[in-house]
Amino acid sequence: MTTKPAAHKRRATREEHRLGLLRTMTTIRRFEEACVELYSATRIRGFLHLYVGEEAVATGVLAALGPDDAVVSTYREHGHALARGVPMDAVMAEMFGKQTGCSRGRGGSMHLFDKSVGLIGGNAIVGGGIPLAVGLALADRMQDRGRVTACFFGDGAAAEGEFHESLNLASLWRLPVLFCCENNLYAMGTAIAKEHARTNLAARASSYGIESAAVDGMDVLAVEEAAREAVRGIRAGGGPRFLELDTYRFRAHSMYDSDRYRNKAEISTWKERDPIDALVTALRAEGHLTEESLAHLESDIGEQIARAVAAAEAAPLEPVEDLTRFVCSEEVEA
């Protein structure tokens, strides 16, 4: 994607960079809208957890990472995968369960992996990816690599034991992890106030001695700035950092969710803070975006999605004879 820093030899101008962020967020939004249609048409099955409304978080944080850094994500990770640069064709093919999918059809929506961009899942056990991220950081430290591991999880995960154990361990050993808590106020259907005795999650991380900040997760520029600052601190050897990114999902938890636990007024209030609309408004006000260029961006993305869908439809299925491949490694280390 255009926001990936390594993609640019020449340093992008401020405007180009912002337009890149807009493109990434819009790509995620339109990709998922297409997925909803494909789900209704039964081309995609299983669980489908949409990120609509939260795009600024993945886009902003991943804009602050370098190409060699690592990313551990959740089951709501289409946005992280696309923003990290997993080819859209491979993500779409995975949604279709095809051989060309980024997990060869074995993972689906919740388990997108791509070694080439350092995306280590797609973890669908809430909190289950957090220890993994700590371990990746430990390996980096032990091998003197300057890598940072960004670990995404939600407010629900902050109630899991693995969250607390992992934050303690990362802080104790001063490991290079960027903890990114996507606080969308609901653990599936349970409101944060019904789940946490204290809802200030950044403060909870601080209690483990981790420098923490709460950030407006609907503002991609604020997210990126906070993430850059945190990554700088981590690379300088300051140990882990924690960002609580306050955000909201505009759609239900999954395609099976009738969304009875949220009221419409709350949803529409948050929709007024749509991160894409906010950036469009800002860019327009500064004169960097016209109706024409926006339409061009949209049609560009639309065509990319259409191509990805066509490619996924045409892609081969993994042969059933290969069902039990990748249970064990095929080559033993010499």
Added chain:
Amino acid sequence: MSETLETTYRDALRDAIREAMRADDRVFLMGEDVGDYGGCFAVSLGLLEEFGPERVRDTPLSESAFVGADIGAAIGGMRPIVEIMTVNFSLLALDQIMNNAASLLHMSGGQFNVPLVIRMTTGAGRQLAAQHSHSLEGWYAHIPGLRVVTPATLEDARGMLATALRDPDPVLMFEHGSLYPMKGTLATDAGAVDIDHAAVRRPGTDVSLITYGGSLGKALAAAALLDQDGVSADVIDLRTLRPLDDTAIVESVRRTHHAVIVDEGWRSGGISAEISARIMEEALYDLDAPVERVCTAEVPLPYAKHLEEAALPQPPGIAAAALRTLG
């Protein structure tokens, strides 16, 4: 003939860890009390002094986090050895072992293998009651993506680790708690052993005693008892519970036509049931009698010595089961 040395199961494990750490900078040991304390069963005694705290890492009491972290470290290019104090504590890390270590390779379409060795103590016999005494290796043997090994001899205590570390996928090594002080002789040049095959620990012709780990000694004692009755027992040490060496099991049954499975796990839904089913599938017509199983009584293990002994497989019970198969 090579030189031999007097050693113990515990020292053989330590020598194996030391050798692996000397040979490969990527190998490190992590777990509760592996450093300053020297390991709760003294397996890692002295390793902190030799390798330092970076490579002999004491962890907080956070089984899920440190096992998960070792999975991450393995993906990140290291070769971690994790020590979990007992199999009962490993349940706190079951999410990581099952949902990550065993599943990541498949779930990622072959992109992320997890070259990790998890060592843990298993089994009863030391009056440690119901939260330190169970034999849950059979549970782990249920899970595709894991290899489960159960060293029962000094050679295997010395040699299985090196082979496990060469495995690109997670290996769980179950060390029976009663074996640590076991003494014996070992070749000074003992090293890596095969972990794909079962072993015949005592050849015999009349009945197969199929076992592993801490029950091997009991099966051999039962074989000695049977010998007094003129019954020749073939004692099979499975060594690896996943994947099971079906060939060795079936070959033994074809020799003896009678089989007794000895497992310190519980009988219901346990590894003994799996072995019995495989004998039925692959060698039913070689059997002259139904398969017998000698397992732990279906209770959480009690503290009192007489109750614990009564709950566990014991040589007389094993011998009696063998005699029942022989009519």
